[in-house]
Amino acid sequence: MPALILVSETRAPELLDEFGRYARDYDLRTATSTAEAEQVATSIREQGGQVAMFVSESQLPDASVLEAFARWRTVVPTARRLIAAHWSRFLTDAPTLRAGLAKGKYDAYLLMPRGVRDEEFHTAVCELLSDWGSTVATPEVATVRIVSPAADALTLSIRDYLDRMGMPNRVYPPDSEVGREVLAGLEGEPEFPVVQAMDQLPTSPRSVRDVAMRIYGQPADIDLEQVVDVAIVGAGPAGLAAAVYASSEGLTTVVLEAEAVGGQAGTSSMIRNYLGFPRGISGMRLAQRARNQAIRFGTRFFSGWPVTHLEPGVDGTPHLLRTEGGDVRARSVVVSAGVKYRRLRVPGVDPLVGLGVFYGSAMTAAREMEGNDVVVVGGGNSAGQAAIHLARFADSVTILVRRPDLESTMSAYLIGEIAYNPRITVQPCSEVVEVGGEGRLEWITVRDTAAGGDTRRACSGLFLLLGAEPHCDWLPDSVARDARGFVLTGRDVPPEHWRDGLPPGSLETTLPGVFAAGDIRSGSMKRVAAASGEGASVVPLVHAWLSEA
Structure with a gap:
C-alpha cells in the first residue's frame, strides 16, 4: 500500500483527520519535522514500499519547506509534493513559495481545509495521486494482461500504446499464476507476447495495430x-x-x-x-x-x-x-x-529502436530506466518535459542539443525546472553520431560540434525528440x-x-x-x-x- 506522508510540527493530527478518506487505499504516516519525514520515507523505501505524496505545512521547524522537498526528493524522486498552508500563513507565505512552482520544486500550493468536504482541496490531491498512479504505480487491476518472458520491443510498444490510451496493463511471466491462466485460454502454441484485453480470448498480436483492432475495431x-x-x-x-x-x-x-x-x-x-x-x-x-x-x-x-x-x-x-x-x-x-519526430540517421540506431532507443518520450520506457543513465536529444518543449519525467526514475538525464543553449527553443518555465533539477544536465553543441550494444542499447558516441572530437559514453536509454516532419x-x-x-x-x-x-x-x-x-x-x-x-x-x-x- 503506497504511503502519504503528512508533515507538520503542530498540526499533523489535523492533516491526518483530513486525509482520513484515503485510509483505505493509502498508508497514512505523519511526521513533525523534515528529518523525521525523511526517516519515514527512507524506512518505507528500504522495506520495498512506495511513497505517493508528501503533504507539508508551509513552515517546518528544522528547514524551509523548499529545502525539505529537495531532501525528500533525493529519497523518493517519484513522489508528488504538496504544500497545505494553514489559513493563518497562506497569504504571508505565498509570495515566497509560489515562485518555486515554476521551477518544479513542488506540485501544488493549497489552503489547508478549514472544514469538512473541502472538495476543491481534495480535487487537487486526487489529480496528483492520479498522475502518480498512471506514471509510477503498478495498476492494481489490469484491463489488459500481457504475458511475455522478456521486455522485447513489441511488448514495450504494446504497453506504450495502452498507457497512452489510458488502459491499465501489466506484464506477467509465462510461469506465473496469471501467466498460466492467460495461456490456458490460448488456442495453439503461444507466440509471445500474448495479450488478453478486457476478458476477451487471449491472442498473439504481431503488431500494435493487432491490439488496437482487437479492442477498438477497424x-x-x-x-x-x-x-x-x-x-x-x-x-x-x-x-x-x-x-x-x-x-x-x-x-x-x-x-x-x-x-x-x-x-x-x-x-x-x-x-x-x-x-x-x-x-x-x-x-x-x-x-x-x-x-x-x-x-x-x-x-x-x-x-x-x-x-x-x-x-x-x-x-x-x-x-x-x-x-x-x-x-x-x-x-x-x-x-x-x-x-x-525526425529519424536519427546514424549507424546502429534502427536495430535498437524499442530496445533502449525511443522516438518520443516513451512514457512506459521511463519506468524501465530506474537507476540508469539516459540521454534526451532535442531542445523543444517535448524534450524538456521528457527529461523532467525521466529524472524521476533515472540516475541521470543528459539533454543533448546542437545549439549553444535552450533559450531559443524551449519555454522559460521548463528551462527553470531543468536548471533546478540536480539529475538533469544540458550538454550544448552536441550530437549523437553512433549508437551500439549487444541486443539492446549500451553506449552512444557524442560529437562536440563546437570544439570537435567524439566521446563514447555508457547509455541505457536514448530518447529522440528531434523536431517535426x-x-x-x-x-x-x-x-x-x-x-x-x-x-x-x-x-x-x-x-x-x-x-x-x-x-x-x-x-x-x-x-x-x-x-x-x-x-x-x-x-x-x-x-x-x-x-x-x-x-x-x-x-x-x-x-x-x-x-x-
Missing part, C-alpha cells in the same frame, strides 16, 4: 453505404477539438488515428502551460478527456489505422479515405495528422504543400491555385472539401492550445462547405 466496421459528414484524420489536439465541435453540432463524425489518441501531445508527461489546468495535465489525460467528450456527442474513433490514401470526390461524390482495415467515405475531410505522404498531389511538406491553407496557397481569383478559406486546402488544422498546417504555432483552437475553428468552415455542397 474502419471496415463502418457500413460502406454510409457517407459521414466529416472524417478527421489524426486524433491529436486539433483532431480531437474538431471532433468535439463537429459531433456536438450534429455532424456524423469519424476519427482515424494511426497510433494512439492524443498524437504527439499525448506522449507529454505533463503539460503545465495549457489554459485552465493550473497544476498541469498529462498529455494522455487531456487526450482521453477530449476523446470521451467527443464520444459522448457521437464521434466514432478508430485508432491504430493510418490512412494510406485519399481519393478526392468528383462532381459532388464523397471523398474516399483508404486504410488497410477498411475505407471511409466522407463529404468533408479534416487533415490533422500532425507531425512525427509532416505526416501527410498519403495526400494526393492536388493538396498543395510548402517546401518542407506542410499543408498550405488560406492565403498561404500560391495564387495560381486560387479558385475564381479568391484564396481558399483560412483553414481550407487546395482540394475542395478538405481542410487542415494543427501542426500539419504550414505556419501553425506548434502548440497544444493553438492546435485545439484550429480544430474548433475548422468546424464552421466544414459547415459552410456542406451547406454549399
Whole structure:
C-alpha cells in the first residue's frame, strides 16, 4: 500500500483527520519535522514500499519547506509534493513559495481545509495521486494482461500504446499464476507476447495495430453505404477539438488515428502551460478527456489505422479515405495528422529502436530506466518535459542539443525546472553520431560540434525528440504543400491555385472539401492550445462547405 506522508510540527493530527478518506487505499504516516519525514520515507523505501505524496505545512521547524522537498526528493524522486498552508500563513507565505512552482520544486500550493468536504482541496490531491498512479504505480487491476518472458520491443510498444490510451496493463511471466491462466485460454502454441484485453480470448498480436483492432475495431466496421459528414484524420489536439465541435453540432463524425489518441501531445508527461489546468495535465489525460467528450456527442474513433490514401470526390461524390482495415467515405475531410519526430540517421540506431532507443518520450520506457543513465536529444518543449519525467526514475538525464543553449527553443518555465533539477544536465553543441550494444542499447558516441572530437559514453536509454516532419505522404498531389511538406491553407496557397481569383478559406486546402488544422498546417504555432483552437475553428468552415455542397 503506497504511503502519504503528512508533515507538520503542530498540526499533523489535523492533516491526518483530513486525509482520513484515503485510509483505505493509502498508508497514512505523519511526521513533525523534515528529518523525521525523511526517516519515514527512507524506512518505507528500504522495506520495498512506495511513497505517493508528501503533504507539508508551509513552515517546518528544522528547514524551509523548499529545502525539505529537495531532501525528500533525493529519497523518493517519484513522489508528488504538496504544500497545505494553514489559513493563518497562506497569504504571508505565498509570495515566497509560489515562485518555486515554476521551477518544479513542488506540485501544488493549497489552503489547508478549514472544514469538512473541502472538495476543491481534495480535487487537487486526487489529480496528483492520479498522475502518480498512471506514471509510477503498478495498476492494481489490469484491463489488459500481457504475458511475455522478456521486455522485447513489441511488448514495450504494446504497453506504450495502452498507457497512452489510458488502459491499465501489466506484464506477467509465462510461469506465473496469471501467466498460466492467460495461456490456458490460448488456442495453439503461444507466440509471445500474448495479450488478453478486457476478458476477451487471449491472442498473439504481431503488431500494435493487432491490439488496437482487437479492442477498438477497424474502419471496415463502418457500413460502406454510409457517407459521414466529416472524417478527421489524426486524433491529436486539433483532431480531437474538431471532433468535439463537429459531433456536438450534429455532424456524423469519424476519427482515424494511426497510433494512439492524443498524437504527439499525448506522449507529454505533463503539460503545465495549457489554459485552465493550473497544476498541469498529462498529455494522455487531456487526450482521453477530449476523446470521451467527443464520444459522448457521437464521434466514432478508430485508432491504430493510418490512412494510406485519399481519393478526392468528383462532381459532388464523397471523398474516399483508404486504410488497410477498411475505407471511409466522407463529404468533408479534416487533415490533422500532425507531425512525427525526425529519424536519427546514424549507424546502429534502427536495430535498437524499442530496445533502449525511443522516438518520443516513451512514457512506459521511463519506468524501465530506474537507476540508469539516459540521454534526451532535442531542445523543444517535448524534450524538456521528457527529461523532467525521466529524472524521476533515472540516475541521470543528459539533454543533448546542437545549439549553444535552450533559450531559443524551449519555454522559460521548463528551462527553470531543468536548471533546478540536480539529475538533469544540458550538454550544448552536441550530437549523437553512433549508437551500439549487444541486443539492446549500451553506449552512444557524442560529437562536440563546437570544439570537435567524439566521446563514447555508457547509455541505457536514448530518447529522440528531434523536431517535426509532416505526416501527410498519403495526400494526393492536388493538396498543395510548402517546401518542407506542410499543408498550405488560406492565403498561404500560391495564387495560381486560387479558385475564381479568391484564396481558399483560412483553414481550407487546395482540394475542395478538405481542410487542415494543427501542426500539419504550414505556419501553425506548434502548440497544444493553438492546435485545439484550429480544430474548433475548422468546424464552421466544414459547415459552410456542406451547406454549399
